[in-house]
Amino acid sequence: MGSFAYFPHTEEDIRVMLERIGVKSLDDLYSDVPEEFIFKGEYELPVARSEEEVRAWFKALADKNTELKVFAGAGAYDHYTPSVIPYITSRSEFLTAYTPYQCEISQGTLRYIFEWQTMICSLTGLDVANASMYDGPTAAAEAMRMCVACTRKRNTVVASSGLLPNVLATLRTYARYSGINLVETWEVQEAVAEGTLDLAGVIVPSINKYGIIESHLGLADLVHEMGGLLVEYCDPSALAVVKSPAEWGADIAVGDGQSLGIPLCYGGPYVGFMACREQWMRKLPGRIVGQTADAEGHRAFVLTLQAREQHIRREKATSNICSNESLMALWCTVYLSLMGPEGMRKVNELCYAGSHYLHDQLLATGKFSDPFEGREFLKEFALQPLCDVKKLQQALLDAGFFGALETEEGFVTFCVTERRTRDEIDSLVKVVKEAAL
Amino acid sequence: MKYYDKLIFELSKPGRIGYSLPDAFEAACPSGACRPRQATLGLAASKETAAIWREAPLDLPEVSEPDVVRHYTNLSQMNFGVDTGFYPLGSCTMKYNPKINEEIVSQFNGLHPLQPEVTVKGAREVYEFMDKALAAITGMKHFTFLPCAGAHGELTGLMLMREYHISRGDLARTKVIVPDSAHGTNPASAAVCGLDIVVVKSKENGLVDVEDLKPLLGPEIAGIMMTNPNTLGLFERDIKEIAKLVHDCGGLLYYDGANMNPLLGKVRPGDMGFDIMHLNLHKTFSTPHGGGGPGSGPVGVAERIVPFLDIPKVSGFHGNFGVILRACAYILSLGRENVKLAGPLATLSANYIKESLKDCYRLPIPTVCKHEFVFDGLAEPNGVSTLDVAKRLLDYGFHAPTIYFPLLFHQAIMIEPTETESLETLDAFIDVMRTIAREAAEDPELLHGAPHNTPIGRPDETTAARQPILKYSKIIN
Numbered sequence: 042m043g044s045f046a047y048f049p050h051t052e053e054d055i056r057v058m059l060e061r062i063g064v065k066s067l068d069d070l071y072s073d074v075p076e077e078f079i080f081k082g083e084y085e086l087p088v089a090r091s092e093e094e095v096r097a098w099f100k101a102l103a104d105k106n107t108e109l110k111v112f113a114g115a116g117a118y119d120h121y122t123p124s125v126i127p128y129i130t131s132r133s134e135f136l137t138a139y140t141p142y143q144c145e146i147s148q149g150t151l152r153y154i155f156e157w158q159t160m161i162c163s164l165t166g167l168d169v170a171n172a173s174m175y176d177g178p179t180a181a182a183e184a185m186r187m188c189v190a191c192t193r194k195r196n197t198v199v200a201s202s203g204l205l206p207n208v209l210a211t212l213r214t215y216a217r218y219s220g221i222n223l224v225e226t227w228e229v230q231e232a233v234a235e236g237t238l239d240l241a242g243v244i245v246p247s248i249n250k251y252g253i254i255e256s257h258l259g260l261a262d263l264v265h266e267m268g269g270l271l272v273e274y275c276d277p278s279a280l281a282v283v284k285s286p287a288e289w290g291a292d293i294a295v296g297d298g299q300s301l302g303i304p305l306c307y308g309g310p311y312v313g314f315m316a317c318r319e320q321w322m323r324k325l326p327g328r329i330v331g332q333t334a335d336a337e338g339h340r341a342f343v344l345t346l347q348a349r350e351q352h353i354r355r356e357k358a359t360s361n362i363c364s365n366e367s368l369m370a371l372w373c374t375v376y377l378s379l380m381g382p383e384g385m386r387k388v389n390e391l392c393y394a395g396s397h398y399l400h401d402q403l404l405a406t407g408k409f410s411d412p413f414e415g416r417e418f419l420k421e422f423a424l425q426p427l428c429d430v431k432k433l434q435q436a437l438l439d440a441g442f443f444g445a446l447e448t449e450e451g452f453v454t455f456c457v458t459e460r461r462t463r464d465e466i467d468s469l470v471k472v473v474k475e476a477a478l
Numbered sequence: 479m480k481y482y483d484k485l486i487f488e489l490s491k492p493g494r495i496g497y498s499l500p501d502a503f504e505a506a507c508p509s510g511a512c513r514p515r516q517a518t519l520g521l522a523a524s525k526e527t528a529a530i531w532r533e534a535p536l537d538l539p540e541v542s543e544p545d546v547v548r549h550y551t552n553l554s555q556m557n558f559g560v561d562t563g564f565y566p567l568g569s570c571t572m573k574y575n576p577k578i579n580e581e582i583v584s585q586f587n588g589l590h591p592l593q594p595e596v597t598v599k600g601a602r603e604v605y606e607f608m609d610k611a612l613a614a615i616t617g618m619k620h621f622t623f624l625p626c627a628g629a630h631g632e633l634t635g636l637m638l639m640r641e642y643h644i645s646r647g648d649l650a651r652t653k654v655i656v657p658d659s660a661h662g663t664n665p666a667s668a669a670v671c672g673l674d675i676v677v678v679k680s681k682e683n684g685l686v687d688v689e690d691l692k693p694l695l696g697p698e699i700a701g702i703m704m705t706n707p708n709t710l711g712l713f714e715r716d717i718k719e720i721a722k723l724v725h726d727c728g729g730l731l732y733y734d735g736a737n738m739n740p741l742l743g744k745v746r747p748g749d750m751g752f753d754i755m756h757l758n759l760h761k762t763f764s765t766p767h768g769g770g771g772p773g774s775g776p777v778g779v780a781e782r783i784v785p786f787l788d789i790p791k792v793s794g795f796h797g798n799f800g801v802i803l804r805a806c807a808y809i810l811s812l813g814r815e816n817v818k819l820a821g822p823l824a825t826l827s828a829n830y831i832k833e834s835l836k837d838c839y840r841l842p843i844p845t846v847c848k849h850e851f852v853f854d855g856l857a858e859p860n861g862v863s864t865l866d867v868a869k870r871l872l873d874y875g876f877h878a879p880t881i882y883f884p885l886l887f888h889q890a891i892m893i894e895p896t897e898t899e900s901l902e903t904l905d906a907f908i909d910v911m912r913t914i915a916r917e918a919a920e921d922p923e924l925l926h927g928a929p930h931n932t933p934i935g936r937p938d939e940t941t942a943a944r945q946p947i948l949k950y951s952k953i954i955n
Binding site for chain 1: 479481483485486487490494495496497498499500502529530531532533534535536537538539540541543546547549550551553554555556557558559560561562565567570572573574575576578580581582583584585586587588589590591592593594596597598599600601603604610611614615617626627628629630632633636637640662663665666667669670671672712713715717718743744745746749750760764766767768769770771772773790791792793794795796797798799800801803807809810811812813814815816817818819820822823825826827829830833834845846868869872877878880897898899900901929932933934935936937938939941942943946947948949950951
């Protein structure tokens, strides 16, 4: 005892405590566990490592990874992280707090969630946002369930085939167990217009998996006419410049906050967001922070509308989300504060300039054609390869680039964020040009 | 803690910026193929393309970098974390979050989740290590790391339960049994998974009533969700019989790992007959809770469920890798020798507090507890509620325990101290709890008005729910 840094107990402490309890040994504290269930073997775990050894262990693992210049997106974007963000989010008052159940000593958490909700409402143009979801794909799945809950008894949700593959996969999973009839199609307007579905909702991407900025002109009216809700899946960074869900007439907006300065970190933690029109506020899953005052009139923030939540509704709950991604919501909130409206516009302009430059340079190599000529894109685009895709990908990897993700339909996608310099783009193009593909 | 009233929007002044971005390079484009920047982003010539660009103003704060740093530093100082002080929040396992766990993460930040396997060998090794380590600790066979939180793990686990029955053509199994003492997420997860809930009662002694369970079992039962020790901190000692009964009727046993901490190093769910379980890495494995996430809720399964493990695609990529890394560092630091002490020391702390306070607080179930236990309010309330006690604790610099849960008692105070608190801290908490009991007898008004020393007093929650103000713009409108 007393030999491990995280356990403060000395031999003497343990003796005093056992005496107060009135038992002789630590083993006696498990007298209620049937003997056969007490584990007596040796755990197949390594022996304890010192801090330096732990450091070295991870350094060795990190060295086995190859850091590449990322020219890929597909739901995870290599945007820059301002130095301020990890500095703020690693403050232990934020980092080591639980969910803000005791509001009097959690005003820090509650206030940043309120700010996050406000910023998500600004980006989406919608009225109400929640405190966060796990990630974009699960937020989309919750939106699908919410459509069914809002329209009662209606059970069909139409999802655009243009949604990212991981969003569609997650929708399929949730639909399967919830008994929701999920219809995937490229022809969303047509499917809805037929009017034969018991339509609960429609989910479309703001920017599709080929990077094309979609037009949803007239879709909201049509969906509403058929009695459903319109959900838009968006890249929140892009919302600074592309038409917002509210402008398209959507009822619910969801997406992944990762593009707001969260590192790629091999896929997580990221953060989902969800916003809706006021009409559906009481069906919104997850936690919501509201403003009120204490007895002395101090502005105060609390978790509110909790009658919707599982700890009260239990088996009637439409969602089971409890812990969400609070700290990552803080991450995005600090990001949006630093960027402001001008920074957000500038990031998108840099992405636009870089991606269009790469797009045109790649076409000029003669190794691709443009299957979507004339369609607007922002930072990600798809090309039809006129060469061997596997060889292309390998040539890029060998040169330290990650790009040319192959889609189901045989296109390849590239993505350029503001982190990619002109030199990097030029050397990628050079690789493509010179490689025997 | 001092009161700080600003919101970031109130610091905004047009023209200020907090970012630092490079200049665009479009002018240097040699081929002339790069489009001029002026033609971008809504300023395009044709009306048709212009229609896809945003016209609505973007309402975000305009603040400088120092403004941002000071604002969020001030906000943080109205918060209480494990590093601030004792946080005996029941069922939440607020143990110390080691700092080495934080340090090692950033060297993995640059990995894109879709990178080919050969370029992420180190990251894959972390998953392999964790799969083996968690299997060793729990007695399960393999884990999936996709779930991002405990409730997400529950949902995933129930999906696996359904897949198992579906694979056997056993389609009638649509009901899941949940004890009345269960975490609220259990029935909610079952509902989201399309299962109906059947509640099994607890006995006077707080344990699942096996006699009440028997008639509930049958061909419609998919399984039972158990928390062991349960939310009263009591070990379900009839687990062997329960496992046999449920298995005999064709159902599976699900283990809610929210309360795994006292069993760490002592008892393995797999040995008790559980088929599927989740762990909360942000509880048992010391990763910080971040004010409500990110967590990680890996799901482990017994051999016969392994074939289904990869079926439910429940999140975007590979789960919360950054959280899994931290838990990995924790396991390496603990090692096989210290893992054996974690559960027993947590159990020691809980029993010590229980025995030290049972004369002033009502202890409905006096038996030995595991990592947590539940008081049912003050022994002599004198009109003082559990809420009053909780709020008064804040004045004394402690976080409050979980209150009004489990629902079995009306004035529940659920205390979980964990293994990382010293005897001195526990004694200080015990002293304060005794002081509060004394104050309740002498000056109940003092407690009704608590807290007195926090940045705000008790807020008006009724107005917050009746006239919701959920974003800043509502204030100005």
